[in-house]
Amino acid sequence: MIQEIKKIIEQLSEREARSLLFQHFLQIQLLQKKSYSESEFAENMKKEYQELLQYSSKQKQQPYHTIHIVFGDSAAGSLKIALPSEEKVIRFSDLFSIGPVNQLHTEEGLIQRKKWLFLHINLDEETTHTYIEEIVQTLSEIKAIPEHIPIYIWTANNAHEQTGARLVLQILKEKKNDIRLLNISTAYQHLWPNIIPVHTGELGHDKLNRIYKTYKNEQPLTEQLRNKLAEEWEKLSKTTEVLRIWENDQIKSVSENYFDTFIIEQLRYLHIKQMKLDFMKSARLIGEVLGNTDQYVGDAFFEYRVRELILQGIFDIEGVPKAMRFYSVKLKGVF
Incomplete structure (x- = not known):
């Protein structure tokens, strides 16, 4: 049911979402001012919920050409x-x-x-x-x-x-x-x-x-x-x-390590640009790779290959690789 509600919200236009949010804030303000009771607030929210479900149903039935x-x-x-x-x-x-x-x-x-x-x-x-x-x-x-x-x-x-x-x-x-x-x-x-x-x-x-x-x-x-x-x-x-x-x-179709040499070359280039050789945020490296390739495979795949290069001992790591922003890398042996 949570996924259904999320899909309904995603289908709203920005104007519709803003209007819905405004109505909710307005009702909370009235509740705080004791303009109506908590039971009335709950009933209004239930009513809005049912109207939203009905609106979504109508949208699905809307004719298209x-x-x-x-x-x-x-x-x-x-x-x-x-x-x-x-x-x-x-x-x-x-x-x-x-x-x-x-x-x-x-x-x-x-x-x-x-x-x-x-x-x-x-x-x-x-x-x-x-x-x-x-x-x-x-x-x-x-x-x-x-x-x-x-x-x-x-x-x-x-x-x-x-x-x-x-x-x-x-x-x-x-x-x-x-x-x-x-x-x-x-x-x-x-x-x-x-x-x-x-x-x-x-x-x-x-x-x-x-x-x-x-x-x-x-x-x-x-x-x-x-x-x-x-x-x-x-x-x-x-x-x-x-x-x-x-x-x-x-x-x-190519091998999954197809871009590995290119990733290594990009990190070597970034090391050359550093004033002082140091670890480089993996997000910075992946951004460089994305900016210099004409292929579209996504940052998540390149991040996967960076982790593989760490496991192979080609890159050193500093941090925890749960997401690219949490760890840094360097070429093994550069300093």
Whole structure:
């Protein structure tokens, strides 16, 4: 029930949330001034709770004429602001460039992926607890899209969104919907030359709105291309690697230590910049790595690899590695 309430609150607009908070503070103030009793306060809160549940139910039933599928919470938040209210956004909160995707469209595949993430990536307890439930709900929403509704899948030139797009196209393989891929990397380069964003979550709602208005009437994917991309998912779903990169316009599965040498080089560079050689906050190192790679695998994966380099004896550690802000590292033997 707690998760249901949280989802309802997340669906509120900023204006709606502010109004609700104001009403609660106002009622508390009236209670303190003895303007009404605690029993009246409790009854009002119960009434508001029931109204909120009813409002959420009505929102779910609201008709829509277009579906947008996006990969990432930040991208979904910006897209919801950018689009008309009658166009629905379905989001995956996962990061598909990391972790196993072997048979991910099956229950066993989801269980294995959750296990790997739990063992290697620093996730908050709530995310771990609801992981499979949220993925299954998202997959169910996509499968339930009526066939007359056009679908837009938002992607960029990275393994995360490209992998997600292929998973979605496999799910929709038997559907007759018009499906369009909106690649923000390509679109951005045409509209604002010389800059290529790595992932959709980098863009604000104004840029997404401009891209959508410019490319919304592009031709839908042909059946041939849809089948090709769905087949690429089928091949991906048979792989065992836990890291994917985007190279030469293709998803490439690589070893999980693929970035280790690059991480070591970035720490060596930061040591050179230090006035006095000392331990470096791991968050600082990971920020440097993120800023100097054109791949999108997320800070949590790089933090996992930093911990692995510590275990291998390549980095020394100072602090407790429960989160990147709590410990520092240095190259072994630099001083």
